[in-house]
Amino acid sequence: MFLSHPNFMRQLGLASPISPINPHFFTHHRSTQLGTLRPRNQNHNISCFDPINSHEFSGETKLGFSQRKGSDFIVGSKSVLSVGEVLESDGSERHNRNVCYDAIVIGSGIGGLVAATQLAVKGARVLVLEKYVIPGGSSGFYQRDGYTFDVGSSVMFGFSDKGNLNLITQALEAVGCKMEVIPDPTTVHFHLPNNLSVRVHREYSEFITELISKFPQEKQGILKFYSECWKIFNALNSLELKSLEEPIYLFGQFFKKPLECLTLAYYLPQNAGDIARKFIKDPELLSFIDAECFIVSTVNALQTPMINASMVLCDRHFGGINYPVGGVGGIAKSLAKGLVDQGSEILYKANVTNIIIDDGKAVGVRLSDGREFFAKTIVSNATRWDTFGKLLKQEDLPKEEQNFQKLYVKAPSFLSIHMGVKAEVLPPDTDCHHFVLENEWTSLEKPHGSIFLSIPTILDTSLAPNGRHILHIFTTSSIEDWVGMSQGDYEAKKEHVADEIIGRLEKKLFPGLKSSIVFKEVGTPKTHRRYLARVNGTYGPMPRGTPKGLLGMPFNTTAIDGLYCVGDSCFPGQGVIAVAFSGVMCAHRVAADIGIEKNSPILDAALLRLLGWLRTMA
Numbered sequence: 001m002f003l004s005h006p007n008f009m010r011q012l013g014l015a016s017p018i019s020p021i022n023p024h025f026f027t028h029h030r031s032t033q034l035g036t037l038r039p040r041n042q043n044h045n046i047s048c049f050d051p052i053n054s055h056e057f058s059g060e061t062k063l064g065f066s067q068r069k070g071s072d073f074i075v076g077s078k079s080v081l082s083v084g085e086v087l088e089s090d091g092s093e094r095h096n097r098n099v100c101y102d103a104i105v106i107g108s109g110i111g112g113l114v115a116a117t118q119l120a121v122k123g124a125r126v127l128v129l130e131k132y133v134i135p136g137g138s139s140g141f142y143q144r145d146g147y148t149f150d151v152g153s154s155v156m157f158g159f160s161d162k163g164n165l166n167l168i169t170q171a172l173e174a175v176g177c178k179m180e181v182i183p184d185p186t187t188v189h190f191h192l193p194n195n196l197s198v199r200v201h202r203e204y205s206e207f208i209t210e211l212i213s214k215f216p217q218e219k220q221g222i223l224k225f226y227s228e229c230w231k232i233f234n235a236l237n238s239l240e241l242k243s244l245e246e247p248i249y250l251f252g253q254f255f256k257k258p259l260e261c262l263t264l265a266y267y268l269p270q271n272a273g274d275i276a277r278k279f280i281k282d283p284e285l286l287s288f289i290d291a292e293c294f295i296v297s298t299v300n301a302l303q304t305p306m307i308n309a310s311m312v313l314c315d316r317h318f319g320g321i322n323y324p325v326g327g328v329g330g331i332a333k334s335l336a337k338g339l340v341d342q343g344s345e346i347l348y349k350a351n352v353t354n355i356i357i358d359d360g361k362a363v364g365v366r367l368s369d370g371r372e373f374f375a376k377t378i379v380s381n382a383t384r385w386d387t388f389g390k391l392l393k394q395e396d397l398p399k400e401e402q403n404f405q406k407l408y409v410k411a412p413s414f415l416s417i418h419m420g421v422k423a424e425v426l427p428p429d430t431d432c433h434h435f436v437l438e439n440e441w442t443s444l445e446k447p448h449g450s451i452f453l454s455i456p457t458i459l460d461t462s463l464a465p466n467g468r469h470i471l472h473i474f475t476t477s478s479i480e481d482w483v484g485m486s487q488g489d490y491e492a493k494k495e496h497v498a499d500e501i502i503g504r505l506e507k508k509l510f511p512g513l514k515s516s517i518v519f520k521e522v523g524t525p526k527t528h529r530r531y532l533a534r535v536n537g538t539y540g541p542m543p544r545g546t547p548k549g550l551l552g553m554p555f556n557t558t559a560i561d562g563l564y565c566v567g568d569s570c571f572p573g574q575g576v577i578a579v580a581f582s583g584v585m586c587a588h589r590v591a592a593d594i595g596i597e598k599n600s601p602i603l604d605a606a607l608l609r610l611l612g613w614l615r616t617m618a
């Protein structure tokens with residue numbers, strides 16, 4: 001029912017229940033029968049996913065890929081039956097609790113995929129269970145009428161070939177993949193109140209010169225604030241990044257890089273707005289710093305952890321923002337393929353409804369169709385609210401989760417408009433990414449107050465038909481504004497709000513925009529809730545008040561033995577690079593717990609107690 005719903009099909013990029021996003025993906029699987037199980041036939045020489053000329057799923061015999069139960073797909077190189085299942089002589093499947101994986105990962109967002117691939121390369125047997133039909137979650141893609149749209153933002157941090165913080169590049173490299181990227185000369189072009197226009201150039205000196213030219217009286221303040229960010233970024237960039245919950249690594253880093261670790265420990269409980277106020281007095285410049293933080297945290301600078309702010313305000317100049325050729329969706333596809341190449345598996349259309357607990361330990365999962373899978377550890381890439389509110393049927397929320405929910409609320413979702421427009425509507429030299437807040441600084445955090453706009457076809461023309469550009473417009477929006485109305489009212493409201501937002505962009509940036517539209521599709525928080533399986537369509541946690549920097553953010557372990565969380569409701573929060581780091585940390589902690597990385601139970605217990613205590617100070 002879910003799959004055949006017309007909106008669902010349209011969101012997926014499927015014209016009808018059987019027509020594919022990517023023809024190669026489905027055609028080959030439909031041709032395979034459950035009964036025609038093929039022997040394992042690995043081919044590790046397959047090159048990485050090429051999202052444009054996509055044939056990566058085309059060789060079902062290459063990857064051991066088969067259709068199951070008429071509609072579900074398991075991708076893996078071992079066999080078409082998963083390890084927890086046994087084929088009976090009558091052809092039926094039964095589940096075998098004795099055969100199990102090292103880890104089951106619920107969800108294939110970038111957080112889940114990085115955790116899974118990192119574990120797989122350490123030698124673990126991993127099964128990823130994804131509710132949707134392709135990997136990536138909010139970093140996925142969909143195709144329509146010759147356009148390839150990124151589901152979420154197109155601004156990719158951590159995708160350079162430099163330093164230690166290029167976590168997307170490293171995650172791909174770990175599984176033998178490399179994607180071609182296009183350097184973005186401008187991270188974002190701000191269009192702000194009082195006609196303040198600032199371009200964040202790739203070159204740090206150009207950006208600083210431009211900002212100082214707008215606020216000459218604050219030259220020293222600007223230099224000091226951004227230098228403080230560099231101090232933190234350089235400290236981060238000097239560390240080997242692994243689990244901060246694993247004492248042998250953590251103490252080892254303190255021993256090897258004491259100054260850098262102490263720098264990070266010092267800034268861990270601090271927020272960017274407080275530090276900016278030490279050096280800057282001009283209220284408009286402080287509002288600009290708010291906008292700088294808002295675009296990556298959906299809150300102002302006073303609520304944005306200084307470590308996170310430094311990470312993004314510097315990486316954009318250090319490694320630069322780089323866009324993957326063929327679209328953001330190629331990252332998840334490459335990781336999923338890399339996972340399979342390592343001998344692990346991914347099962348699509350696998351909706352986990354329960355985490356199975358045995359004697360207080362997470363031991364397996366149950367799907368909506370009744371199938372069960374078992375593993376030594378369970379990693380949830382669903383949000384913490386979904387994990388503890390839906391997948392675990394516990395009466396009492398563990399104390400740690402109560403604390404998390406006391407400190408953090410669900411960040412709003414987005415209204416997103418994906419459009420195809422006639423190319424001539426864009427003036428020459430239009431930047432790829434824009435942030436628009438026209439009149440009042442006070443509207444920054446209000447629903448629909450500010451507008452994000454990405455035009456990825458400025459960088460990669462292959463994403464749209466000839467003579468067309470993609471405009472991906474989004475603005476924060478809450479689910480409360482979209483529920484409790486008839487379907488007709490809902491559709492009318494979507495059209496009305498989208499028209500208003502497009503009108504604002506027409507006035508501010510592109511005269512004639514409305515009449516240049518050749519394709520338009522509008523998604524609301526309900527769309528995000530439905531297709532990303534995220535409660536209220538939220539894009540992660542947002543501090544309820546003023547946080548103590550990152551101190552209150554939970555890491556990956558949970559109060560349930562054997563259960564870990566990964567993704568944006570874990571340290572360090574929202575963002576592809578942030579969830580990639582959460583995946584790296586999670587894989588390291590899980591690997592230590594299952595004995596494939598060094599561990600020390602005594603130090604573990606001491607560190608976990610210390611971290612728990614530190615969080616209570618947040």
Ligand SMILES: NC(=O)c1ccc[n+]([C@@H]2O[C@H](COP(=O)([O-])OP(=O)(O)OC[C@H]3O[C@@H](n4cnc5c(N)ncnc54)[C@H](O)[C@@H]3O)[C@@H](O)[C@H]2O)c1
Nearest residue numbers: 107109110111131137138152153352533567568574575576
């Ligand atoms: N430019 C950018 O930085 C950018 C772009 C896109 C996304 N993002 C970020 O990515 C972050 C989210 O990444 P993430 O890895 O935490 O998660 P995600 O929401 O992207 O992916 C979670 C995946 O888990 C699946 N899932 C959830 N519940 C499930 C269940 N019960 N059974 C099976 N599958 C289930 C979903 O279908 C989804 O594919 C967001 O914070 C967003 O900021 C950032």
Ligand SMILES: CC(C)=CCC/C(C)=C/C=C/C(C)=C/C=C/C(C)=C/C=C/C=C(C)/C=C/C=C(C)/C=C/C=C(\C)CCC=C(C)C
Nearest residue numbers: 153155264265296308311433434435452453572574575578
């Ligand atoms: C443990 C203890 C207690 C202590 C110790 C000390 C130490 C050693 C520490 C350490 C630490 C660390 C390592 C940390 C780390 C961190 C990190 C890595 C972080 C990161 C972060 C990131 C982020 C936040 C990101 C984000 C991003 C985003 C969100 C993005 C988005 C985008 C967008 C939306 C775009 C826009 C668009 C337009 C404008 C159009």
